[in-house]
Structures are given as structure tokens and as C-alpha cells.
Amino acid sequence: MTAFKSLSRAMAKGYYRDKATLFFAFVFPLMFLVIFGLLFRDGGDEMIKLGVVGDGPVVVALENTGAVEIVRPGLDEGLKQVREGDLPGLVEVDGDSVELHYAASDQARAGLVQGLVSGVTQHVNVQATGQPPAFAYSAAQVEDSSLKPIQYLTPGILSWGIAITAVFGASLSLVSWRRKQVLRRLRLAPVTVGTVLSARIVVTIAVAALQALLFVAVALLPVFGLRLSGTWWLAIPVFLSGILAFFAIGMLVGAFCKTEEAASGAANIVVLPMAFLSGTFFPVDVAPGWVQAVSLAFPLRHMNDGMLAFLVRGQGAEALLLPCGVLLAFTVVVSAIAAKVFTWEDS
Amino acid sequence: MTDTTAAIEVEDIRKSYGDLRAVDGVSFSVAEGEFFGILGPNGAGKTTTLEIIEGLREPDSGHVRLLGENPFPRNPGLLPRIGVQLQASAFFEKLTAREQLETFAALYGVDGERAREMLDLVGLAEKADTREEKLSGGQRQRLSIACALVHDPDILFLDEPTAALDPQARRNLWDVLRAIQERGKTIVYTTHYLDEAEILCDRVAIMDHGRVLALDPPASLIRGLDAPTRVSLERGTLGIDDARVLAGADDAHEDEQSLTITTRTPAPLLSALAERGTLDGLQVRTATLEDVFLSLTGREYRA
Ligand SMILES: Nc1ncnc2c1ncn2[C@@H]1O[C@H](COP(=O)(O)OP(=O)(O)OP(=O)(O)O)[C@@H](O)[C@H]1O
Ligand SMILES: [Mg+2]
Numbered sequence: 001m002t003a004f005k006s007l008s009r010a011m012a013k014g015y016y017r018d019k020a021t022l023f024f025a026f027v028f029p030l031m032f033l034v035i036f037g038l039l040f041r042d043g044g045d046e047m048i049k050l051g052v053v054g055d056g057p058v059v060v061a062l063e064n065t066g067a068v069e070i071v072r073p074g075l076d077e078g079l080k081q082v083r084e085g086d087l088p089g090l091v092e093v094d095g096d097s098v099e100l101h102y103a104a105s106d107q108a109r110a111g112l113v114q115g116l117v118s119g120v121t122q123h124v125n126v127q128a129t130g131q132p133p134a135f136a137y138s139a140a141q142v143e144d145s146s147l148k149p150i151q152y153l154t155p156g157i158l159s160w161g162i163a164i165t166a167v168f169g170a171s172l173s174l175v176s177w178r179r180k181q182v183l184r185r186l187r188l189a190p191v192t193v194g195t196v197l198s199a200r201i202v203v204t205i206a207v208a209a210l211q212a213l214l215f216v217a218v219a220l221l222p223v224f225g226l227r228l229s230g231t232w233w234l235a236i237p238v239f240l241s242g243i244l245a246f247f248a249i250g251m252l253v254g255a256f257c258k259t260e261e262a263a264s265g266a267a268n269i270v271v272l273p274m275a276f277l278s279g280t281f282f283p284v285d286v287a288p289g290w291v292q293a294v295s296l297a298f299p300l301r302h303m304n305d306g307m308l309a310f311l312v313r314g315q316g317a318e319a320l321l322l323p324c325g326v327l328l329a330f331t332v333v334v335s336a337i338a339a340k341v342f343t344w345e346d347s
Numbered sequence: 348m349t350d351t352t353a354a355i356e357v358e359d360i361r362k363s364y365g366d367l368r369a370v371d372g373v374s375f376s377v378a379e380g381e382f383f384g385i386l387g388p389n390g391a392g393k394t395t396t397l398e399i400i401e402g403l404r405e406p407d408s409g410h411v412r413l414l415g416e417n418p419f420p421r422n423p424g425l426l427p428r429i430g431v432q433l434q435a436s437a438f439f440e441k442l443t444a445r446e447q448l449e450t451f452a453a454l455y456g457v458d459g460e461r462a463r464e465m466l467d468l469v470g471l472a473e474k475a476d477t478r479e480e481k482l483s484g485g486q487r488q489r490l491s492i493a494c495a496l497v498h499d500p501d502i503l504f505l506d507e508p509t510a511a512l513d514p515q516a517r518r519n520l521w522d523v524l525r526a527i528q529e530r531g532k533t534i535v536y537t538t539h540y541l542d543e544a545e546i547l548c549d550r551v552a553i554m555d556h557g558r559v560l561a562l563d564p565p566a567s568l569i570r571g572l573d574a575p576t577r578v579s580l581e582r583g584t585l586g587i588d589d590a591r592v593l594a595g596a597d598d599a600h601e602d603e604q605s606l607t608i609t610t611r612t613p614a615p616l617l618s619a620l621a622e623r624g625t626l627d628g629l630q631v632r633t634a635t636l637e638d639v640f641l642s643l644t645g646r647e648y649r650a
Contacts (some may be wrong), residue, residue: 006453014440180436184403185494189454190426 003191007199015203025207033153035216038225040149050113051078054093061120082245089113137249150226154219155307156280162208163246163271163300169204170250171263183344201247208243229314237320238306245299248334255341274300302326354379354502354533355400360409362395371557377535382528384544385537387554393537394434397504401431427455430500434507436491444490446476448497455498463569465493470519484511505536521547541636553643560643563637572642574634575609578616581628582606594619614643
């Protein structure tokens with residue numbers, strides 16, 4: 001067996017024979033996914049309902065936004081519901097005319113519905129002219145409110161779980177290997193640093209892949225109802241760059257810390273705030289502006305964004321550039337610092 | 348040594364930690380195929396010396412040639428040719444004895460079969476599936492030695508390999524080491540057991556305070572000491588004044604248990620004792636490395 005294979009095996013065995021790490025990698029994040037997934041299961045109701053009477057391209061376009069739940073109560077019943085505040089708006093389509101009935105009591109929802117219906121109508125108008133639109137319009141912001149909690153919880157908790165695996169795994173391995181003299185022993189064996197590192201990274205990737213399979217499989221259960229987008233596989237590069245970035249952070253933590261206790265404390269200090277501020281448990285878009293700004297400094301935010309973009313939003317390959325670029329840049333910079341700080345033994 | 352096939356040449360190496368001179372000007376060379384021992388009390392600088400030779404530490408000054416090459420910084424060409432058992436054993440987490448050995452074997456491109464042979468060699472076959480953390484201190488030590496042997500290195504460095512071993516395991520290890528030496532391999536080892544060094548080593552270096560105090564074959568060191576032979580008898584079998592005038596006797600002392608006669612000519616003394624029929628509890632003790640150590644350091648050796 002090659003040194004690489006046997007080291008990977010040794011590390012994998014060391015990993016799965018450790019019940020505590022298994023718990024923190026698999027059970028702990030899954031608990032959050034299940035609890036939040038169940039708590040917010042009815043969060044889908046937050047999706048705005050819109051009454052519709054009639055048919056036509058505008059109605060089809062409204063349905064296609066996915067931003068509203070279309071209901072068809074009929075004209076009289078619909079108007080009554082709007083008046084009583086049970087429906088934010090009712091769109092009455094009759095041939096070429098599109099009329100929106102709304103109640104002004106709930107200004108925010110009324111405004112949203114107005115904006116949406118007028119936007120969609122204009123869009124259909126432009127399409128009908130066969131001319132290219134004079135102004136390009138992106139519907140990205142509208143989509144956000146359509147995310148059911150499980151849709152942002154899954155990528156968020158998955159990224160967080162992977163961050164835990166990579167940061168804790170890398171830092172604790174490094175510290176314990178240094179303390180138990182394994183590093184010195186490896187230094188005396190004809191094996192390159194690259195071989196040792198890549199074996200550890202491969203084990204981390206394998207564990208992260210299992211986490212991803214488990215979390216996504218659970219989220220896909222009908223109780224939770226995750227719906228993967230068609231471009232979910234584009235999340236793989238984000239997944240890999242994220243692992244590298246967090247592995248590098250783990251190496252840095254491990255290079256600094258002398259004891260396992262210190263390393264696990266430091267890893268917590270790095271991962272926890274990142275998890276809260278980067279959209280693991282709630283979409284970062286609803287956070288205050290300063291949180292959004294701060295979160296941009298965290299690799300977890302970019303991993304979240306990337307996972308979200310492909311797992312649920314179905315964005316195209318061009319959306320890979322930013323998250324992967326940032327994560328890989330993080331990897332390079334942090335690894336360079338870690339390599340500087342690294343020592344083979346406590347002196 | 349003038350030997351041209353020196354496996355190790357150490358020239359005036361020094362290493363300080365702050366004010367502490369851990370190694371303070373050590374020079375020696377070890378010939379290929381030699382069994383070389385380093386003795387000395389705790390903190391003498393044995394481990395530091397070994398680790399400098401192995402290339403784990405950089406000396407502050409001085410030179411080391413290991414198989415003709417500089418071992419520091421990490422010299423990948425040398426690594427497959429040396430086997431090292433560190434004083435504190437180094438193992439992968441949560442692996443069984445067999446898995447540890449197989450992993451180390453693979454690092455050196457050696458197959459798993461050889462790993463299992465090594466377990467047999469150090470008498471750990473029945474512990475093959477026990478996790479390293481569940482082994483006893485001596486078993487762990489044996490595993491650590493097996494890991495150092497697994498790739499059949501040309502030079503073997505063992506830092507107190509017999510420290511935690513029971514007498515049976517110690518003797519087994521002696522046999523293993525002798526067999527390795529017979530195949531022409533070089534062994535450098537440290538120990539606190541002077542009797543063991545006397546039996547095993549071709550030459551020993553006695554260290555204290557970072558310096559080599561003496562370096563020779565054990566027998567020469569002992570002969571050079573020119574220490575008297577001590578013959579002791581059960582107390583009361585012979586009066587101390589009678590003892591002093593026996594043929595060959597230099598001097599005599601008495602303590603609570605025994606009467607001890609020192610002599611440089613044991614043969615006439617022993618026949619004089621035999622003639623008188625006073626051989627009860629007779630013990631003859633010639634000088635050992637312990638006496639050498641005592642005379643060099645002024646300290647009793649407490650292993
Ligand atoms: N990394 C270090 N930092 C500071 N001092 C050290 C270090 N390593 C060794 N020393 C000191 O250097 C001296 C020699 O240590 P060394 O380990 O070489 O002794 P030794 O002869 O192997 O002792 P022992 O028989 O206890 O193993 C000791 O006083 C020790 O405290
Ligand atoms: Mg030592």
C-alpha cells in the first residue's frame with residue numbers, strides 16, 4: 001500500500017473511532033436541521049398569497065416567479081377576503097386588462113403585491129412587443145422572500161457542519177500529532193509533507209461528503225420538503241473550496257495552539273460567530289446591514305452563498321466565480337500564515 | 348576512530364536551551380556494525396545527542412555525518428536507512444498495534460506481512476488487535492521498537508528501549524538486538540541499565556552534564572578503573588582482624604550483614620578462605636560499569 005493510502009486509512013480510522021467527533025460532525029448539525037426544519041416548517045405560509053381571477057400570460061408569469069402562492073377564490077369571495085385582510089391582493093385578468101385589488105390596511109404587503117404584479121405585467125408587455133427591454137431587470141431580490149426555511153437551512157447548516165469538520169478536524173489532528181510526537185516520527189519517515197497533508201484533506205473531504213449526503217437526504221424527506229435545484233451539482237466546487245478554506249483555518253489554529261483544549265476553544269471562537277453571522281440559521285439578507293457587511297469577511301458567508309446559489313436557487317456557472325474565488329483566496333492566505341507559524345514540536 | 352567506514356561521526360556538537368548546556372561538546376564516531384551505548388543519568392544529554400544525530404534537532408555548533416551525509420535539515424535520502432524509536436513513543440490515534448505497524452510499514456514502502464512479523468518478533472502477536480492506548484507501558488514500548496525495525500534500517504537508534512520492560516521482555520529484546528547486529532546493522536542506544544550495556548555494547552559513552560566522560564569498550568573501562576575485587580562473607584564467619592591478614596587481602600570492612608574483603612589478587616584469598624572452611628554466603632564481586640560510573644561522576648548510579 002502506498003504511504004498516501006495507508007495514511008488516509010489510518011486517519012479515517014482515527015476519525016470514525018472517535019465518538020465525540022462523529023457526534024459533532026453528524027448528529028449535532030443534524031439536530032439543528034431537524035429542530036429548525038420542524039419549527040419553521042409552516043414558514044412556507046409566509047409566502048404571500050395572491051388571489052387570481054382569469055387567465056393569461058400575466059398569470060403564468062406570476063406563477064413562474066415562485067414568489068407568490070396563487071389562489072383562486074373567485075371574484076366575490078376574493079374581494080371579500082381582500083377587504084377582510086385575509087388576502088393581500090386579488091388580480092383580476094380579463095382579456096388585455098389586468099386589475100389589482102388590494103387593501104391598504106397592510107401597507108407593506110400591499111406594496112409588495114403591487115410591485116410584483118406591475119413588474120410582472122410590464123415584463124410581459126415588453127415580451128409582447130418582441131423588442132429587447134430597454135432596461136435589464138433582475139428579479140433576484142424578489143426570489144428571496146420565496147425561500148422556504150428548509151431551503152436556506154439546508155445549505156446553511158451543511159456549510160456550518162463542514163466548517164466544524166474541517167476546522168476542528170484539522171486543528172485537533174495537528175495539535176494531537178504534535179503533542180504525541182507523531183509529527184516528529186513522521187518527520188523521520190520518508191514521506192513528504194504534501195502526502196501527509198493531502199491524506200488528511202482527502203479524509204476531510206470524505207467526511208464532508210457523507211455529511212452532505214446525510215443532511216440533504218434528511219432535508220429531502222417530505223416532512224421537511226427540501227427541493228434541490230437543477231444546478232445542485234455546481235455546488236460541488238463551492239463545497240471543495242469551502243473545505244480547503246476551513247481546513248487551512250484549522251491548520252492555522254493547530255499551528256498556534258499547544259494543547260487540544262486550547263485548539264478546540266480557538267476553533268469554537270472561529271466557527272461559532274461565523275455561523276451566527278453568516279446565515280446558517282436565518283437568511284443573511286434579513287440581518288441588519290452591519291451584520292451583512294461584517295459577514296462578508298467570513299469564508300462561511302461565501303460558502304453559504306455559494307451553496308444556496310446552486311443547491312436551491314439554481315443559478316448558473318457564472319455564480320461560481322465569487323464564492324470559489326473568495327474561498328480559494330482565503331485558503332492561500334491562511335495556509336501561508338499557518339505554514340509560517342507551524343512547528344514540528346513544542347519547544 | 349580511524350575506521351573509514353564510520354556509520355556516524357559526531358564532531359564537537361553543542362546544544363543549549365537558554366543557559367542550560369544540554370550537549371556541551373560531544374565528539375565520537377560509531378563504526379558500521381557496531382553496538383554503541385550511551386549511558387548517563389537523567390538530563391545528561393543522551394536524548395538530545397541522539398536527536399541531533401537523527402536530524403531532528405539542529406546543533407548550535409559542531410558537525411554530524413550520518414552514513415556520510417548531513418542529517419539536518421531533514422535529509423530524505425537518509426530516512427529510509429535509519430530506524431528511530433523516540434524516548435516518548437509516537438503513535439497514531441485509535442489504531443490497533445497491527446494497524447500502527449502496517450501504517451509505519453507503508454510509510455517506508457514495506458508490505459503488511461513484514462509488519463506482522465515484527466509483532467511476533469517483539470512478542471506482541473496476541474495484542475495485534477488491541478488499540479495502542481490500551482497496551483501496557485512495556486507493550487507500547489515494544490510496539491514502538493517494532494515500528495523502528497519495520498523497514499530493516501541500516502542504523503537503529505533506540506532511546507531507552509528497555510526502560511519499561513519486564514526482565515523476560517528485556518532479555519528477549521537483547522536477543523532481537525543481537526540478531527540485528529549479527530546481520531551487520533549498526534545500533535546506537537541509550538540505557539540506564541549498566542549491566543545491560545556491559546553485556547550488549549561494543550563500546551559505551553558515559554555522559555553527564557552534556558559531556559562524554561569516558562568512551563571505550565565496557566571491559567576496558569572496567570579494567571582501566573583498576574578497582575579491587577570484593578569478596579564478602581556472612582558476618583560472623585570470620586573475625587575482621589583475621590580477615591585482614593589473610594593471604595591476598597588488602598583490607599576488610601564489616602557491616603550489619605556481611606564482612607567484605609577487598610583484594611587485587613582474588614585467587615590466593617579464595618583458597619585461603621577455602622582452607623579455613625569459611626565459605627558461608629560467599630560472594631565475589633568484581634568491578635562493573637557501575638563502579639566506573641561512580642568513579643567518573645562521583646555519584647552512585649541509580650537506575
Ligand atoms: N526542548 C527542550 N527545551 C529545554 N530544555 C530541554 C529540552 N530538551 C531537553 N532539555 C534539557 O536538556 C537536558 C538534557 O536533556 P536530555 O533529554 O538530552 O537528557 P537525557 O540524558 O536524555 O535524560 P533522560 O535520561 O532523563 O532521558 C535536560 O536538562 C533537559 O531539561
Ligand atoms: Mg532521554
